[in-house]
Amino acid sequence: MSEKKIFTLEQVARSIKKTLEERYQSTYWVKAEMHKLNRFPSGHAFPELVQKDGQRIVAQMSGTLWKQQLESINRKFVEVVKEPLKEGTQLLLLVKVVFSENFGLSLLILDIDPSFSLGELQRQREETLKKLATKGLINKNQQLKFPLLPKRIAVISAEASKGLSDFMQVLDDQKDYRFFTMLFPAYLQGDVAVNSIIAALSKIEKVKSHFDVVVIVRGGGAEVGMTCYNHFDLCAAIADFPLPILTGIGHSTNLTVAEMVAYHNAITPSKLATLLVDSFAEFERDLLQMSKQISSTSKKVLSMQQADLNFKTSFITQQVRMTLKLFRQNLESVKKNLTMQSFLYQQDEKRDLEQLSQQVVQQTNKFLAFQQNILNQNTTLLSTNFRQQIQTEKTSLKQTSREFKLFSKSILEKRIDALQQLENQTKLLHPDQVLKRGFAIVRHKNQSLSLSNQPEINEEIEIETLQFNLTAKVANLKPKASK
Numbered sequence: 001m002s003e004k005k006i007f008t009l010e011q012v013a014r015s016i017k018k019t020l021e022e023r024y025q026s027t028y029w030v031k032a033e034m035h036k037l038n039r040f041p042s043g044h045a046f047p048e049l050v051q052k053d054g055q056r057i058v059a060q061m062s063g064t065l066w067k068q069q070l071e072s073i074n075r076k077f078v079e080v081v082k083e084p085l086k087e088g089t090q091l092l093l094l095v096k097v098v099f100s101e102n103f104g105l106s107l108l109i110l111d112i113d114p115s116f117s118l119g120e121l122q123r124q125r126e127e128t129l130k131k132l133a134t135k136g137l138i139n140k141n142q143q144l145k146f147p148l149l150p151k152r153i154a155v156i157s158a159e160a161s162k163g164l165s166d167f168m169q170v171l172d173d174q175k176d177y178r179f180f181t182m183l184f185p186a187y188l189q190g191d192v193a194v195n196s197i198i199a200a201l202s203k204i205e206k207v208k209s210h211f212d213v214v215v216i217v218r219g220g221g222a223e224v225g226m227t228c229y230n231h232f233d234l235c236a237a238i239a240d241f242p243l244p245i246l247t248g249i250g251h252s253t254n255l256t257v258a259e260m261v262a263y264h265n266a267i268t269p270s271k272l273a274t275l276l277v278d279s280f281a282e283f284e285r286d287l288l289q290m291s292k293q294i295s296s297t298s299k300k301v302l303s304m305q306q307a308d309l310n311f312k313t314s315f316i317t318q319q320v321r322m323t324l325k326l327f328r329q330n331l332e333s334v335k336k337n338l339t340m341q342s343f344l345y346q347q348d349e350k351r352d353l354e355q356l357s358q359q360v361v362q363q364t365n366k367f368l369a370f371q372q373n374i375l376n377q378n379t380t381l382l383s384t385n386f387r388q389q390i391q392t393e394k395t396s397l398k399q400t401s402r403e404f405k406l407f408s409k410s411i412l413e414k415r416i417d418a419l420q421q422l423e424n425q426t427k428l429l430h431p432d433q434v435l436k437r438g439f440a441i442v443r444h445k446n447q448s449l450s451l452s453n454q455p456e457i458n459e460e461i462e463i464e465t466l467q468f469n470l471t472a473k474v475a476n477l478k479p480k481a482s483k
Contacts, residue, residue, distance in 0.1 A: 034085070092112065129260075154181075155215050170273035176280070178416070186199070
């Protein structure tokens with residue numbers, strides 16, 4: 001029986017390394033997704049590269065990316081893609097197959113083509129637009145009714161954002177109109193921005209009756225970290241939100257999908273604030289114009305009524321004069337006829353004729369006097385009725401004008417009272433109210449404690465109570481057991 005041939009693990013590893021080095025001497029362009037970057041404090045990275053079929057991983061290898069190459073690639077990515085190298089991105093990598101006795105098989109990454117990734121991002125943008133169109137969300141937010149006076153504004157921004165400062169400065173600098181704003185803090189760039197902004201929108205939706213519009217503002221400058229605004233989940237949340245959403249995220253190139261589906265977008269936070277102020281100014285101009293139109297229309301109506309009254313009065317006067325003239329002519333004719341006939345009568349009938357003539361004259365004068373009185377009464381009554389009608393119209397127009405002014409004033413006063421109540425409610429949410437109940441706020445490096453901002457042993461932390469600001473050193477750090 002032949003003796004077994006035994007190899008050491010090192011011999012096997014060296015043999016594999018020699019075989020691979022002889023077989024894979026060239027470099028290769030490989031398409032893969034960077035599942036995890038795995039960057040170390042030394043500056044080197046050892047990414048996990050995968051290929052997926054849907055959600056299933058069909059191939060997986062480790063990569064090696066030395067510090068110098070990583071920094072160079074990151075610079076190119078920021079310049080071309082406007083994003084640093086990040087996880088979950090499809091990449092085209094220039095690699096060399098290497099094998100280490102200690103770390104096994106891996107791909108040494110020599111370069112990454114940013115143009116390929118730029119095309120992938122554009123493809124993702126088109127896919128987001130297509131999915132939104134399929135679900136009928138592209139224009140949904142834009143179809144909402146914009147409030148007449150958008151006074152109550154929910155603001156999504158970072159607390160220290162330059163864009164937030166610019167937005168608030170425009171609102172505060174003008175003194176003609178009052179706005180109520182409440183900040184809902186969120187990250188506004190990078191991968192974390194998607195879930196952060198969606199979480200802020202969820203909080204606003206719970207109290208949506210307290211707001212008229214939502215604004216998302218972000219400082220300008222470098223357009224790094226903007227691809228989050230093409231993410232389907234974020235764009236769908238904006239498009240489907242029940243209040244109009246206005247964006248001012250500070251960039252001047254192609255619109256992101258989030259800006260396309262929002263009710264309105266502005267190139268900067270300042271211009272967005274100016275838009276809100278202008279909506280109030282436009283409403284004020286409309287009110288003044290309407291008041292002028294009412295005044296002008298009232299004057300025209302009164303002028304027309306006066307002209308109509310003058311015409312009718314003149315017409316009636318002319319008719320009365322013509323009627324009187326005809327009566328006088330008839331009376332003269334009757335007198336002449338009676339005089340001529342009286343000479344034809346016999347002497348014994350002269351007295352009777354004279355009496356009859358006198359009676360006729362008397363009856364005629366009475367009739368004319370009666371008709372003259374009726375005409376005078378009708379003229380006076382008609383003139384009085386026209387004057388009363390004109391006075392009624394004047395009173396009605398003045399009352400309508402007063403009611404309109406009172407109605408407008410009432411609406412504004414009610415809105416102001418509602419805003420004052422909201423302001424009082426907001427003050428109750430101030431951190432000082434929490435501190436008064438004996439609680440304290442603990443910060444590390446001027447930020448709240450969190451898993452991403454936890455202190456080390458012997459590092460200083462700041463403690464804020466209602467009366468004091470304390471500085472302490474961490475003596476012990478023990479994670480709190482989850483319930």
